[in-house]
Amino acid sequence: MVNGQKTWCVAKPSSDQAALLANINYACSQIDCRILQKGYPCFYPDNLMNHASISMNLYYQAKGRNRWNCDFRNSALIVTTDPSYSKCVYSYL
Structure with a gap:
């Protein structure tokens, strides 16, 4: 945790499509991505x-x-603002 703040991991806006796809494939091989x-x-x-x-x-x-756990070959960012939207809740365990 960064200074007691809640943190989330999101893709860097500058990431290319291949990196994003590789990140999805890797993450979802390790954890349940049914929510997607x-x-x-x-x-x-x-x-x-x-x-x-x-x-x-x-x-x-x-x-x-x-x-x-939020590096993904330098294609990710740790943020302190909850990226959840509409009914999609970004998990915070």
Whole structure:
């Protein structure tokens, strides 16, 4: 935790599509990404940036919120503002 603040892991806006896809595949091979499937609240918007951020955050939270769990080859950022939207809640364990 950064100075007692809640933190989330999201994709860097500058990340390329290949990195985002690799991050989704890696994170979802380690943790349950069902929340991203069609019919679940985080499916929309259906784009790589959104899905990568959600899967990377799930991984980061599940692995203990260490900064090294939110590196993804330098394509991620740790943020202190909750990125949840609409009915899609970014988990905070």
